[in-house]
Amino acid sequence: MSESLETEVKTNPQGDPITSVAAPKPAAADVKKDPHAEAKKQRIVTPEHLFMDATRNREFITGSEAAKEAVRRSNVDFAVAYPITPQSETMQLIGVLYGEGYVKEYYRGEEEYGVMSAIAGASRAGVRCFTATAGPGTLRGIEPIASWPGHRLPAVIMFTCRVVNAPLAIQPDNIEISYLLNCGLILFHAENQQDMFDFIMKAFIISEKNDVTLPVGVACDGFFVTHARGYVHMQDRGMKLPPREAWRGAVPVLDAENPPARLSRDAPVQKSNFMAYNIHAVWQQEVWAAVERSRKYINQYMGGLCTAENTEDADAVLIAAGSAVAQSREAIRICADKGIKVGLIKVRSLRPFPTQELRQLCAKTKLIVIPEFNYVGWLAKEVAASIYGHSKAKIIAGPHVYGGQSMPVELIVDEVESGLTGKKSTNVALSQIMGTADTTDPAAMAHFMRSI
């Protein structure tokens, strides 16, 4: 057990406390007596109170610290860590929570396959689980991750996205999200430290709803969110969410008290010679139906799958997720200085995807620009497929940066200007531009879909 884990209060140049150490300093005697003393005093409140009503205080902390503070308030039973940049600090901080008694069980796994398998076992046993990984770790763990939804395992996993491709790099790049989109996970994308904090807590509650009973991934762009500080408004740490009620799940929990306990749920289901092929087909339908059912809870707790700002009567609309949203906000400010009115749609939930919302919001839009921190443009593909036939907007799938590049806002401004004027862009390949302001050209659309 650790003690004196967070006692020194640091501040930024403005005098704001910069870490979660801003919490009341426990008396030294108390810490020595019981390092779990503060955790034991936490009181359970309803999700609605914690999310909507509870008073919040502002702190200036990193995304990793925001994740830690979310887990502190989420009544987590079990967490497994395996280090990988830029996630390592996050799970190290969860270890601090374990030392303080806020997380009941915690250990370091062998590698990501083992970590994700351990999460499967723990979730199946009925406890609330959390882990985090990044980039190559995500791909190493993706086999068990992709099996979680089919087993209907509620859990929350944080993806602190980074480069996955050779040559090896640890820099920001959210290409790994494209691998996660079709696992059957519910998947959120956090813009900043505040999102990280809020999304994680809400993810637990959405994940465990009976009609959902699915894992939730909360992704962010590594370093930009995990290592940078931002203002986060947080509820008092003396409150926590209600515990998981495993008996309310869509599937029975593993009953370890009544042998034989079967580690693989209905093992013969995985042997097609013992089952109708139809069962796997309807099983997949059921997983995606559960993803659909999560929409109402995302609307209830998160205020929507996406948010829109100034999209009506805008000359152009930026659609972005994650850190690209923050860059888009600055680009919109520069465009306003130039007299160009640009709206913003921030996509928070990638699965389920806000298809209907985008169709409505983009019905009259003339130009859509989609900046992304990856090469393939997975968000542009999602948007194009969603609004096809419902909008005549010209879509520019870019600008794209990757491999650790930052995204100068001028790139976004340039795409908006070139999109509006029709002048050739210097930054986005012509093959990544779809449609025109007046009509949708099927040939151009097909070319676009092939190319992005």
Add this chain to the structure above:
Amino acid sequence: MQTTQQTKERIIVPGPAGFHPPSAAQLGVTLPDPGTGLWYGHHEGEETVMEEIARVMLTSPNATIFPGPMVLWAWNEHAVEKAKTVLEIAAQIPDVLIIPMPDYRPKYPKIDAEEVINPNHPNLTIWGNKIEACIFIGVHCHYANLTLKMIRAGTNCCTSALCAEQGHEDAMLTVRDCSAEKLRHFAEVVKRVRENMGIKLPENGENVRFTGTQSKVHAGKSHTNPVDFMPTAAGLAGAAAFGHRAEHMQSEG
């Protein structure tokens, strides 16, 4: 012009819906809000849905109740209470069958489709018994959803689900938040509809029809009175020994 026919277009109807039809969720059907149920894919008042379930169960060939693990096993007092309500419902439907879904494991090498139903191949039981209406109760939601999808795809059975949670889109008819009290009310609804339709129960109260094996273990009798099978506290004691308490599954079933 007045018509007695329902003019609302039904979305989720008895099949066979096809080789691999879209799920109800893919068709845009959403789960009902508290106080409402699903009526062939539409949100409707709970009482209306209950009356339709009763009508279908009273008028369809080989109507069957499929009790799942949450009411078949005496986990706790709550499970026993719900099991009793299932028998009370059965007691109102002449010639009804009761075929259990005791667990969710695929039955291999071969299921006895006449005697049990399984979520991995429920169509076999429906086909084997020529069941054209059924009620699921006490089945965990995931497995109920698999079952309902397969039945809709491959059979002409009209499915109902009495659910302790939010209900089931792939059932033609569903009622949510089914407590023991609500299930007792449903039994009363069935009684009322039956009496309004002029359908009588046998005078000796033996209205539940045995399956083949059930008949064999009951000395060749063809029918029985479900009330004779009301569970006792003895079974509950066994479950309690394993630490199962009512609060562990207070609304399940």
